[in-house]
Amino acid sequence: MVKAERKPLEEIKDSIKRYKRILTVGCGGCVSVCLVGGQKEVNLLNAELNVSFKADNSPKQIDGYTVERQCNAQYLEELDYMVDNYDCILSMACGAGVQHLAERFPGKPVFPGVNTVAIGIDKDIGMYEERCRACGECVLAYTAGICPVTRCAKGLFNGPCGGTNSGKCEVSDDIPCAWYEIYNRLEKQGRLEDIMNIRPPMQWQNTTLRTIIQEPYKERYAKEE
Numbered sequence: 651m652v653k654a655e656r657k658p659l660e661e662i663k664d665s666i667k668r669y670k671r672i673l674t675v676g677c678g679g680c681v682s683v684c685l686v687g688g689q690k691e692v693n694l695l696n697a698e699l700n701v702s703f704k705a706d707n708s709p710k711q712i713d714g715y716t717v718e719r720q721c722n723a724q725y726l727e728e729l730d731y732m733v734d735n736y737d738c739i740l741s742m743a744c745g746a747g748v749q750h751l752a753e754r755f756p757g758k759p760v761f762p763g764v765n766t767v768a769i770g771i772d773k774d775i776g777m778y779e780e781r782c783r784a785c786g787e788c789v790l791a792y793t794a795g796i797c798p799v800t801r802c803a804k805g806l807f808n809g810p811c812g813g814t815n816s817g818k819c820e821v822s823d824d825i826p827c828a829w830y831e832i833y834n835r836l837e838k839q840g841r842l843e844d845i846m847n848i849r850p851p852m853q854w855q856n857t858t859l860r861t862i863i864q865e866p867y868k869e870r871y872a873k874e875e
Contacts, residue, residue, distance in 0.1 A: 720747030
């Protein structure tokens with residue numbers, strides 16, 4: 651699931667300071683689950699902004715509304731009737747949600763209220779760990795379900811390097827060596843030979859816009875092209 655962190659209050663203030671009427675839009679998806687962009691967080695941010703702007707003798711109208719998901723067009727329809735009442739939109743969604751809002755309402759400035767930081771897992775309440783970087787070339791089948799891109803400090807597709815020591819990374823004794831863990835898990839599963847499945851250098855795909863179509867739907871969309 652996408653993980654995010656709220657931007658510093660002063661950075662948010664600086665982006666919206668020239669506008670009088672602001673609509674803060676939350677998202678009920680990933681950012682809500684990771685406690686940074688749901689309705690509760692929208693209300694909290696708006697309260698902080700109101701207090702701060704009043705202290706600057708620059709009071710504003712700041713309202714909030716949360717949609718089910720900002721990455722899905724059908725849920726943005728709820729905003730169609732209200733955005734004309736505001737000078738700008740402050741999105742509490744991930745970067746995809748911000749861009750989706752900006753596309754739907756091109757006449758309104760849309761500003762991000764959070765930083766999208768990772769795709770990860772829940773460790774505890776308010777604590778998350780990155781596990782995926784959406785590189786587009788998943789090798790987990792060969793690495794026993796341990797991602798070398800996110801969990802190896804060097805992002806090595808083929809490892810280990812020469813810096814592993816007693817299961818730790820040379821970068822820091824606090825960082826476990828991902829390839830040491832990969833080796834041990836493959837050995838435990840009886841498929842240690844997979845570690846010799848040398849992968850070619852990754853062709854980084856995140857530099858251009860990608861459209862992802864799930865396999866069962868490829869024929870459907872191919873007909874529409």
